[in-house]
Amino acid sequence: MDIYLLLVTLAAIVIVIATVSWLKWHAFISLTVASLFLALMAGLSLDKIVTAYETGIGEVLGHLVGILALGTILGKMLSESGAGLQIGNFFIQIFGVKRLPWAMLLSGFIIGIPIFFEVGILILLPLVISLHKTTKQNILLIALPVIASLSIVDGLVPPRPGALAAISIYDANLGLVLLYSLVIALVAAVIAGPLFAKWVHKRVIPETEPELIRIDTDAKELPSSGMSFFIVLLPVFLMILAALAPYVQLSESGQKFFALIGNPVIALLIAVFAAYYFLGFRKGMNRDLITKFTEESLLPVGSIVLIIGAGGGFKQILVESGVGEIMGSMSEDLSLSPLVMAFIIASLIRIATGSATVALTTAAGIVSPIIEHMSGVNLELLVIATGAGSMMFSHVNDPGFWMVKEYLGLTVIETFKTLTVLETILSLTAFAGALLLNVFI
Template sequence: MTGLSVEMLAADAPEPISSAGHAQLGIAVLAGIAVIVLLITRFKVHAFLSLTIGSLVLGAVAGAPLDKVITSFSTGLGSTVASVGVLIALGAILGRLLADSGGADEIVDTILAKAGGRAMPWAMVLIASVVGLPLFFEIGIVLLIPVVLLVARRGNYSLMRIGVPALAGLSVMHGLVPPHPGPLVAIDAVKANLGVTLALGILVAVPTVIIAGPLFSRYAARWVDVPAPERMIAARPSEDLEHRPRFGATVATILLPVVLMLLKALVDIVVDDPEDTVQRIFDVVGNPLVALLAAVLVGMFTLGRAAGFTRERLSSTVETSLAPIAGVTLIVGAGGGFKQTLIDCGVGDMILDVSKAWSIPALVLGWLIAVVIRLATGSATVATVSAAGLAAPLAAGMSSTHAALLVLAIGAGSLFFSHVNDAGFWLVKEYFGLSVGQTVKTWSVMETIVSVVAGALVLLLSLVI
């Protein structure tokens, strides 16, 4: 960041609501995060309430008037939900259509019919990556793990050899690729270009998922050799359907929003004229809200109607898809409120000053902040939104490419070493029938590999583009 950029940032920034020095602000940040961690991990308080209380503690310790702290938190929550909440809802609807119509099963069955032997781990990575694009991580696990167990049992494969690639595909999509909530919030916080972030996210995701999935699964299968637990092998979700969507139509529906957003990014680069009619058209159709809405509307026909859904069944599917995401939306919103409180208290400027004094590259600092919060809270989403708020000032003066890389560095850090304070840890443990130690050797190590490899690739890209 140039000196001119810093001066411009300081001139344009609003007056902080706190006049505390760096030491007090540092203590305030630690106190706020500590409260969030204790409430989530020790007292099992919901993350939404924990983030709300932690924001108030942060402001109080920073010496800011509480009425201004409340205003900052409410403003951040409202703006975050306004920018991301609708996208979360549309993604949930598309994911539910995919699951209930049997479209996910069609993808799984088609790929598995063409794969076997040594190709099976690679097939599982492909399945998880494609299906994981529109699905939240927890939904993806619930949807795919029964399939993983069936494949391992019927094909006599090592459970870890099949399961780790599937988990890697879901995790990488969740942390690095929009329209998942974490990356979307980070994009909004650092003012990055969504299309550029999406393109670079896919570029980083491919080698990351290969290393953490099929390659690492060879070692994971040696370290932990367990059979698929019979009690967890359930009936497929679409076995009661008379028809299933076709493979090509299903894949095209899932990839539609991704293609539209990538086309917008490409047109922005090639045309580079905000007044050009073609660019203005693609600015609309490539907007994530429009792209996801288009996928949902198309999916009602290519997925729902193809499976024989009546209008009433489609309406019911949409309705049931929205209830489970209320918690996710509130957590993401509260994370945005915490982020805004950090910024308004002056913590962003403090981070900016410290990073200059320590000469820590912005991408490394963003990754490290996300790692610390991830280890403390266990939530990749909380780590992403909090780290994005802290690192946002570092993006001032960055090119669109490097701002996108900062988002990916934060996303990579948010996946580091999942352990006992992460709900995903226990989901994997229970579905695979593992002990805590076996889960650490497989799932936790895999998450760490994803984080480190993705972070290293982001740094490498920053040197060449």
């Protein structure tokens, strides 16, 4: 039965790849058909199939819809006002064209610590596209370092939710996890970011240009660099305030206030209104034009929302069918060392379900009781090894896969050659770093 479920899962993934790549189906239709196929072939109760699919959609879109919409509006205002182009020009002047991938790496690494991966992508994407339009370089050379740094920070570094969950389950020391993870994450991001981008951008030339956010390179009166950076970094600043608030002596109402304005949706909403005023009204745009830009930015969001939602539904069908548990049990039976076991279990569950959070928490739940009676286990590095596994091989059941594909204007095959490889490099490099540190600590 276990082998059968694994084969059915593989067939479902092949259905998605084949129908999107060869039959040119919309990814939403492909993912929905693959979910139905997997559910039926796995023997899920007919009355549970739709419920599981809807649950998966709701879970993944519950916090993403507002972020996607507001982030896209903010990106549109940055592009139409020329603010994104201004930031691009600033980076070109400071770092030079040859060092742009490294500048993008550091930008993503710093911005990624307080915010979700999806928010970071939406904040930095207008900058990526601006630099792409200005320098005429392959967008992968500029975008991949950003994605690498945002992804590795989101997967390993506290206070990201996945890392905190693993720390809690393993009862590890948060301070040590933070210290180790920052070192490992930076090394992994360098390898999977600028170094991999330098190699792959000569071998993968995107067939199309990004469409969801258009950058106006002909804007005559650009906003100042200071104002442009202020709008981009405003939501990040608000989220950092929310992260620091618990460590400052504030009243209960003060804590709640900073938690509110630091929520990604509220922070982006505030940034959007700031963009409306400083990049819109102050630069001569009227209400009709701003409304037009808003509506133009929201129209294409519908497609990506459907795709990401269907990816969440597919993930939930995988979970309900028991594939994640099967892969976890298979790894547990091999009697491996805790770090290796955690990495393999998290990797297999991530590949099966497409959810880094599901992979990390499930793997930690499996490994935690196994190590209770073991001595000499470095719990902090165990957190990192589990987090490394949860990033392995992003593919069609990962909502992030479709988000990057759609926003960068890549084909499915191009996304496999870039994002999937990048995430796998991050995973393996972070795991190697944990094993190396385990030898000396």
